[in-house]
Amino acid sequence: MLRRALLPALGWLSLTCAAAAQTLNFPPLSGRVVDEAGILDASTRDGLTQTLADLEQKTTDQLVVVTLRSLQGTSIEDYGYQLGRAWQIGQKDKNNGVLLIVAPNERKVRIEVGYGLEGELTDAVSKLIIENSILPRFKVSDYAGGIKRGVEDIVQVLSGDAQEWQDRAAERVSLDDAVSPDQAVWPLIMVVLGGVAFLLFCAIWGGFVCRAILQYVIFVMLSSGRDSSRQGSFGGGGSFSGGGGSFGGGGASGSW
């Protein structure tokens, strides 16, 4: 019995270890501008943060600027979509996140577009923004200027016309309302009821069966606890987190 339980447990362990070895390290999502490479001064960062916060206010689109010290040996395309997924940029039901990624050491830049914005910020448009607005400035080492211009262009594309802003603002309000406390409580009630029922079952049957099931439940909880990731909401003021959006490799890259 012990041996049969040990084998899958070992298999599971080695699988998680293998997966952990392959994953990239992502910088923490400290704000709308994550300057890991340290190429932006404080005033530029503040200005960009304000622009990006305004964009989300108007359209719910989340645009995040990130500069990286290293791509850790992979391509910027590979790093980009994984970073977007890890940070969950964009609203959960709209996948409307965008990343502007700059890797100055590898001389690579990329606009990573979430599933929901691929129709607006198309690959071709992203490429144009990179070629025309960002790269000419990066070539003369004006990183702040290139990033600012790139962000302006992306914001312009995403903002669309005034009517669309208003529609989206209305949607945003309903989005805020949608997460009511009732919904959050239900799973909890289910779990508690299930636990009580289980204890009753144990009281009647007792012994070996109970212990085996309990062990299995603990095993499952341990393994699923790994996968569950943080579900952020967009906060006002200083704190910022991804809304649960996902990415599928849309966008364009360039190098200088």
Added chain:
Amino acid sequence: MMHRSAQCSWRAGIVLLVPLLALFLSGCGINNIPTYEEQAKAKWSEVQNQYQRRADLIPNLVETVKGYAQQEKSVLEGVTEARAKATSIQVSADTITDPEAFKKFQDAQAQLTGALGRLLAVSENYPDLKSNQNFLALQSQLEGTENRIAVARRDYIEAVRVYNTELRTFPGVIWASTLYKSDKPMQEFTVAEDLKQPPQVKF
């Protein structure tokens, strides 16, 4: 008296047991195999979707390149042929459990990837073509699609890994050998296409 109360608690036990059994069975992953199967199938349709998108972009690209580089006839024909071959293969949800059909699909797409790589490499030699806005737009769309294909393939491989693992590990193996006997392991992409045929750059 004793006999009666024992019977009573038995009955209570059975009444409690029925809903609990349902709860535990779902806790034991009785639903996992169909769930993972559907997830993998969804990822597969995304892979197909992106390959289709690539195929849709190609006629336009070929036309644009033709206007500037007519002498590259063999390369252009190679792309057109590879595209025709790739789109002629009938693909369905069953393809993923059929090793032969899957290999055919994969090979045809790999061939198209190689032909496209040659076309893009050749277009480097034509400055007029390279500065053509239409070509630039098509090129960036094609690059984006190739990247989406890579992401879709990786998502599919991961979903298949989860599904195949569930078929072969405890407790999934119990359900696989009883309730879901007809469920077969799914195929994974073997070699990364881009590694198979590196684009040739001539100077």
